[in-house]
Amino acid sequence: MLSKILKWINERWPLTTVIRWSLEExxxxxxxxxxxxxxxxxxxxxxxxxxxxWQLLYFVPTTDRGYESLNYLRTEIPFGWLIHGLHYWGASAMIILVGLHLSQVYIWGAYKNPRQLTWLIGVGNLLLTLALGFTGPILPWDERGYWEAEVAVSSAGTAPFLGTVARNLLAGGTALGQMTVSRFFFLHVAILPGILMAFVILHLVAFRKFGISGPWDEAKRKLTGLFWPDQVFKDGVAVTLIFMALIGLSAYRPPLYSGPLDVLETFYVPKPEWYFLFFYQTLKAFHGVFEPIGTIGIPLLITLLLIFLPFYDRSPERNPGRRVTAMVCYAIFVTWVITMAILGYYSKPEASTSGAPVATEATQAVSSSAGDPTLQNLEGAKRGGQLVASLGCTACHRVNGQGGVIGPEFTSALLKGKSRQWLITQIRNPKAHFPNSIMPAFISATDQQVNDIVDFLLATAQGKSVAAGRLAKGPSAPPVPAGLPQKTTPTPSVAPGPHGPPQEASFAIGNVELGATIFHQSCESCHGAQGKGKVPNPGSADGTVPPLNPIDPTLFNKNAQTFVNDIDPYIQHGSIPEGPNPVLHMLSFGDSESLTQQMIANVEAYVLHLNGVNRAQITRPGLEPRTFFWLVVVVFGFVLGGFWVWKGRRREKINR
Amino acid sequence: MADNLFFVEPTTSRRGFLKLITNLMIGLVAAVLTVPLVGGLIGSSFRLKKSRWADVGNISSLPLGQPTSMKFPYKTEDAYVRETVTHDVWVIKHSSSELTVFSPICPHLGCHYNWHPDENEFICPCHGSVYALTGKVLGGPAPRALDTLPWKLEKDRLFVEWETFRVGIPQKIRT
Known part of the structure; x- marks a missing residue:
């Protein structure tokens, strides 16, 4: 039956011939x-x-949904983690294998006559593979993807003469955006793989025409083998091992969740994939007018050297022992790539852009304004003293020896020379003075309240000691009447707990490391290092700021999404702790926009991490990644090992 | 012949063994690779969407015994797309605490039907299904009565659990 079908096909299409052509060598x-x-x-x-x-079933190449759609595939689709993991690690494997393949051809001198064209197509395949490895990680448009696109587009822009044209064509506009994602998507899923497929076929045809070049030693060439099954068996063993390694990597080293894109984020250190680290590190050596040498010149030179290799190295000699120059060049190149890659991997940004706002604000503030501290309204200053506590200023600023340390302490040295207007601006719009400030903009406070706080600050500047309301008093002190009617307090309600639903941040999978940095800057002064702190909060029922590690069991949940939904409202809307007069309030980082939604997502990933919950939890794995990996190992071992044993016994029996 | 290349008869020769074990390895890799591909194809195809309670509005001013179409914003969560869309329901108030809430989707083929006060009937413009005030089918191709939705009252505010059902069949099955 089978041979009948085969015969029928062969009469119409040369199937057997094609199979023979591809296997018999x-x-x-x-x-x-x-x-x-x-x-x-x-x-x-x-x-x-x-x-x-397969990823196209889920992924959409848009700036607003790319990352989320990919994460949906990775966490909510059965074996989605494996599909993406295989693709991610497959890219690395492919680049390593292309490098090894090229090295083998180079060392064996297999690019020489008559195989020049095979080599040329191979160089084309190398460039296409690298281009695919470059365009892929851009697509989710997360922190990593965006910055990689930025570097690609900017590098194109450094080209002489045509820089701007190249840049704008690549970005699909004058600035990065949706058109940029679409273009990289177009390249990555249609153009590049299409050309690569065609090139692979050309490469194979060229290869089959002359076969392998074989050993350079004539004596060794006498022995012959068959491609099928002898060589294919060896290839099969390698492919099987690579496949299992890819599954293992997907299970044990899943691709990073770099966090939702936030161009305001200054902590993120953009670094390319490992296979471009050598180039990234090399680029650092070229500054100013020499930059195009690095961005355009070096890759162009390497490409040209590769393309013309069989044309300037025409000697028929293939024995590497007699091709000293070629081998030295190879050694230098490989050493350069590996050294630069290692340096690039361990390199740190030269200067921290985030900086410590404390120091800069304090120093700049003293010299910045020649204000005139007018006559103080002492009543206002007193009310201001209360507000400094009730509005949450003391969460970050120290007053009379109490309060947080994230912002500068309110001392006369700090405040001396500040005008009323300067201080009002500082409260209303801190970034106007210090662009990197993480202080929330107190836009919801009334003018009266801001004026009172300024009165208090001006009095402090003059060294007048105005009782800072609740601060001076212990937790047992009776409530001090607030200077203003409750209605005008900006915190909408004094009931404890957060007010409002979870926001956008709760849906995005943040990056734990970025979250740790932001936590260190914005949260640590109250919640303690790694959220373990027992920072005193006089006037609260607990007496301390609640630690986050471990977090209050009523907020904890094993399910990452539920856990995030529990804590998000606190970070978004702030909350007032229970107790008669809590000095420290949870600030509304989201509502005040002192942290972006993306930053909050990162902080949430970190807080979950502190409590042993993975934000990127796979809710529907199909099979747990590690279990699946070991199952595959066992099945492969059992089937292949079993076959080996069975075959051996059979052979023994026949021999007997 | 090509079939000799692939479908090797069990021989004791070294090459026969190599052919078999190579085919076995390739087969295993392909089989394992099929697992995530099938998983990815199935995806969430058989997963019921979560229904959610939505605040439909105040019903204190609704007329008694007369269907009213109430529009309300509804937060949808469709895979990775989270949007607020506008939905509507037909609400019939019997008393201050007794209501009937109909899904606006015709159980025949999913069109939006209308209330015709002159005829005192719900009529679907697509294929002419006719329903009584109670939701009962009076005529046309509709296979079942209008779908009611779960509701609750908090003071005068009506909350409805937005659900959709398969159309075109006599049973009311959630989608």
């Missing part, structure tokens, strides 16, 4: 594990095509 010098790389690249490329196409 005499291999001079026999088979070798040195020849596996080409087949491995081909198979991993097929994996990439399949897993890439």
């Amino acid at each position: 005499e291999m001079p010098g026999g088979t070798s594990y040195a020849y596996i790389f080409g087949s491995c690249v081909l198979i991993v490329f097929l994996f990439q095509v399949i897993t890439g196409v």
